[in-house]
Amino acid sequence: MYHAEFAGLQQDNELKKWIAAVVDRSQGPPPGRGFAGVAAVNLVGHPKEGAFGLMPLAEHVKARAARWPLRLVTEDLACPTPWVRVARALVQRALAGTQTKYDKPLFMLSPPRGEAAGYPHNYPKLVRKILQAVATLPVATVLDESEWQPGPWCHVMPLWGNPMLQSDTGKGGYEFSEAGCYFRECPWQTLGELLKARTQIQQWSQQEWQQHGSTFATYIGYYGLGTQRGDALEKIEEFLNYLNKPAWILAAEAAESALVLAGQPLPDQAAVVDKLCKSIGWKVGNRSYTPENLTVKIATTLVTQPPYPKAPLHPNWLHPRSREFRDFALQIGGGLSKDKVVATLGRLWILPIDNSHKEIVWRLALDGLPTIQRLHRPTQVCGCGGAVGDAAGRQHVYFNCAAIRPIIDSIEQQLQDEWALPPQAPSLQCHHLWMAVRPTEAIHQGIWDVVCISALKAMDSTRAGLFKRQFAGAQPRTALAASVGVRACAQFWANIASFCGHNLAPRAWRGQVSTTHPFISFNTDSEKWNLNRSSGSG
Ligand SMILES: [Zn+2]
Incomplete structure (x- = not known):
């Protein structure tokens, strides 16, 4: 910072690249391979605006x-x-x-x-x-x-x-x-x-x-x-x-x-x-x-701001980040809009959860996670053996991949009886998990937010784990996906348990969440948050 201040900003672009590199730390699996991740323009700004919370450093x-x-x-x-x-x-x-x-x-x-x-x-x-x-x-x-x-x-x-x-x-x-x-x-x-x-x-x-x-x-x-x-x-x-x-x-x-x-x-x-x-x-x-x-x-x-007034922007002009969010909202459906995406990211950002977990949701919305598709490796096969190259994009890795499906299956299993998914849409969709849209009104929004962040964090670790196993010589196949999948599901529940155990839930939720609420419930006698996992999930 001081160097930049005194040496001037001739290396403006270098600096921005360097910031992007720091933010993309350890995201690209094998070291030394370039991974663009999220464009630098998307990093600067407040998380409430869907940015990474980075100060505009050059400015x-x-x-x-x-x-x-x-x-x-x-x-x-x-x-x-x-x-x-x-x-x-x-x-x-x-x-x-x-x-x-x-x-x-x-x-x-x-x-x-x-x-x-x-x-x-x-x-x-x-x-x-x-x-x-x-x-x-x-x-x-x-x-x-x-x-x-x-x-x-x-x-x-x-x-x-x-x-x-x-x-x-x-x-x-x-x-x-x-x-x-x-x-x-x-x-x-x-x-x-x-x-x-x-x-x-x-x-x-x-x-x-x-x-x-x-x-x-x-x-x-x-x-x-x-x-x-x-x-x-x-x-x-x-x-x-x-x-x-x-x-x-x-x-x-x-x-x-x-x-x-x-x-x-x-x-x-x-x-x-x-x-x-x-x-x-x-x-x-x-x-x-x-x-x-x-x-x-x-x-x-x-x-x-510009040093002196410039011509007004075209009314249809969108910040590159807004454009990404608009395309994301269109892609995952569920009646989302770019504004809703930004509002959701802002809501998730204030939850008392490790920022690196929340960052995954933000990266997902900007397609900034290092999937095989984003890494441009047309011949690489996903560890599950079910997708190659461009087919192994975020849709596969964070929703369809056999290695992470146990997480989604486990979530669906919790949604029974009064918490059941509506009969006209009996299974979870991308927008439910990626943008924390409640699949049923009965679920508490805050708890659902925690579930989604926990699930995406577990999926992301699974992706990284699969890469590592493949890098170490493991062949992509169903068996690999199955063994990794069991751990993925366990990690998902461990993430939720950690949220309960640290008593992180806001006080206001206490009166809103019943003793039978799936995933997390509140015990009014012991005044404690408990993990509530239905036995059907095994
Ligand atoms: Zn896969």
Whole structure:
């Protein structure tokens, strides 16, 4: 993590592959064989959304990288934290030799983006790294516009590196707009200074213009303004129109007159910049975050958003994970939908059961378990001898395979009398076990969830066990399936017994589950959960 933060994220994809590999730990049976498992895109997010609960790591690293420059800018000058003092001194030293009129703290809070990010070239490497880190966040905006009613402050308002003056291209301040780029080499730093320059140019005599105009040519003429006075004034006018802040211009002019006519001083520019630094930030939902109170967590959310608004997604667009869930729901039937799949995974995820057991259900829904089909081994035969290559997919391994059928048979055996399956559908289907859909209303949903997770865990161990036996030379045949199947069934019951024995069931279930409930029942006398396995299962 720290390596990633400091070395930058050039190895972005490497990192993601590495995360996927960690999550797929020991899933592929023989070591060294590549198994893609679940696509990295499906890992990131909260389990309630059907993801693996993985933090978006690359985004998290970016967020951390963006967070510390923000602290440098916003921390009090007297901040005692040693690293802030050291880093601030380093930045100051790095900036000492540079000629820049960008107001530094503001510019750091709202750095240029896109192709403009390469500008300005004369910034030292350290500062450019900082700017790049902050640029991974979306453009900061003024959180409460009502605090900024036009007034004398408009005169000292910085023109460059000012997040209040975002260019419509979304690339940064006005210096990156078409009209503004002509002026970014000019000496005028504030709106007031620009207006003063305009007045000066208008008032100069022809002789004065010819005298001083050449100075203009060096910094604006170079950018295509020419040396005609009319051209220079036209460009200034164009830029002022482009700013689209007529009220600011009027307020700045008023402040200038008040200064000249009544000697009324202009506001302190540093104070205005300081206030501006403190009033910009980001909105997430209906909450606002300033650079000061932005946490890494919120910054991660922000980094995950596009840096500036992009075209809205097509209404039919689905996240790749949602597409997988939709196809899964269609495949297993039972009236499931992608939303129902996500809701089920979320419900299972909060059960007090080992996460690695619940993970199997999630992998099953995304077809991310290493079955022979997913491992692309067209000639490999399942240990039961009943399926080859693509036929040995999840449908076989987690439902039809002879090696795991004893589990399903045993579950069906428990469902008798008042718990019996309805006569029109007398046997269990995939969706009952894979997505914990109760086969009959009589069964308690929580208990059924435990049964399904326990069954899938036992099936998954059986799959791995079969692979191991085959790897050790065992030939796929019915006898192998039968011996493995007995153990599979025993493991299934052991999983349920372990849930009972550890008294893991939520308290709320106590009043809901009768003393005769199959699989697990609650004994009100001893106040204990008991395994309830009908003797018919042998
Ligand atoms: Zn099989």
